[in-house]
Amino acid sequence: xxxxxxxxxxxxxxxxxxxxxxxxxxxxxxxxxxxxxxxxxxxxxxxxxxxxxxxxxxxxxxxxxxxxxxxxxxxxxxxxxxxxxxxxxxxxxxxxxxxxxxxxxxxxxxxxxxxxxxxxxxxxxxxxxxxxxxxxx
Amino acid sequence: xxxxxxxxxxxxxxxxxxxxxxxxxxxxxxxxxxxxxxxxxxxxxxxxxxxxxxxxxxxxxxxxxxxxxxxxxxxxxxxxxxxxxxxxxxxxxxxxxxxxxxxxxxxxxxxxxxxxxxxxxxxxxxxxxxxxxxxxx
DNA sequence: GCGATCTTAGGTTTACAACCTAAGATAAAA
DNA sequence: TTTTATCTTAGGTTGTAAACCTAAGATCGC
Numbered sequence: 293x294x295x296x297x298x299x300x301x302x303x304x305x306x307x308x309x310x311x312x313x314x315x316x317x318x319x320x321x322x323x324x325x326x327x328x329x330x331x332x333x334x335x336x337x338x339x340x341x342x343x344x345x346x347x348x349x350x351x352x353x354x355x356x357x358x359x360x361x362x363x364x365x366x367x368x369x370x371x372x373x374x375x376x377x378x379x380x381x382x383x384x385x386x387x388x389x390x391x392x393x394x395x396x397x398x399x400x401x402x403x404x405x406x407x408x409x410x411x412x413x414x415x416x417x418x419x420x421x422x423x424x425x426x427x428x429x
Numbered sequence: 430x431x432x433x434x435x436x437x438x439x440x441x442x443x444x445x446x447x448x449x450x451x452x453x454x455x456x457x458x459x460x461x462x463x464x465x466x467x468x469x470x471x472x473x474x475x476x477x478x479x480x481x482x483x484x485x486x487x488x489x490x491x492x493x494x495x496x497x498x499x500x501x502x503x504x505x506x507x508x509x510x511x512x513x514x515x516x517x518x519x520x521x522x523x524x525x526x527x528x529x530x531x532x533x534x535x536x537x538x539x540x541x542x543x544x545x546x547x548x549x550x551x552x553x554x555x556x557x558x559x560x561x562x563x564x565x566x
Numbered sequence: 567g568c569g570a571t572c573t574t575a576g577g578t579t580t581a582c583a584a585c586c587t588a589a590g591a592t593a594a595a596a
Numbered sequence: 597t598t599t600t601a602t603c604t605t606a607g608g609t610t611g612t613a614a615a616c617c618t619a620a621g622a623t624c625g626c
Binding site: 293294295296297299300303304307308311327328329330369373377380381382383384388389390391392394395398399401402405406409410413417418419420421 | 430431432433434436437440441444445448464465466467506510514517518519520521525526527528529531532535536538539542543546547550554555556557558
């Protein structure tokens with residue numbers, strides 16, 4: 293049960309775009325790859341997935357680049373994982389063995405609870421220091 | 430973010446052992462493999478992991494077999510995943526890029542919430558029909 | 567038209583999931 | 597004590613997918 297590096301990269305690059313959100317700047321791949329230390333050739337694929345899922349917009353040609361398609365707090369961890377993996381949780385759906393049927397139900401239940409949880413984490417949380425909201429520095 | 434077939438098999442075979450729990454029977458591999466439709470050669474490895482993690486006991490020789498080491502409601506989904514995968518959630522822990530540090534914190538938070546959730550699901554839930562606890566059949 | 571960007575379609579490499587094989591260790595039963 | 601049924605352990609295999617790279621094309625501002 294692991295979070296792929298691809299999802300990690302997607303979160304990082306989206307956090308970076310969230311920082312530029314509203315500024316009118318459209319960072320290009322090389323800049324994003326450098327700032328978040330992501331292999332540029334791999335980042336291409338990731339940004340493509342994110343665009344196809346409607347999380348980001350892109351502009352070609354000179355002055356081209358990428359920008360978020362929504363407000364920072366409207367992009368959730370659930371959205372990101374689904375954009376990259378095609379779904380939140382992958383599990384066996386074949387009903388096999390005496391316990392197979394019950395397990396498929398339980399996986400669905402786990403997925404539902406996981407969705408609730410990951411919908412509570414947004415890009416805003418990813419660009420906010422963990423000390424924010426506390427009473428000391 | 431997927432649940433491996435190995436974890437699915439582990440849950441099924443443990444559910445099977447939970448059904449025999451307290452009966453004094455020690456089902457052997459072939460029986461377990463047949464009842465839960467798991468490749469016997471693969472099941473060997475899984476049962477080994479479960480024994481090394483203290484979730485089950487084994488007996489060699491004639492009349493040998495496997496049995497749960499705890500009560501049904503004392504074996505949680507969290508226990509099972511940890512026994513098989515070595516941990517609940519695997520994620521990148523390298524702090525890289527401008528957003529790396531914050532993400533590592535968030536993954537830890539997700540893990541904690543996931544642990545809380547999976548500790549609420551036990552073998553008892555895996556051998557109980559989904560209609561139990563309802564007021565109709 | 568030129569050059570900077572995104573777009574798309576491939577290829578590579580390494581690791582791991584999901585198995586199988588086979589020789590040993592143990593313990594009950596004959 | 598020999599046999600036989602089980603678990604134990606250490607390896608091997610095979611296919612797929614993650615994590616990259618390469619390179620030719622499509623846009624668009626200048």
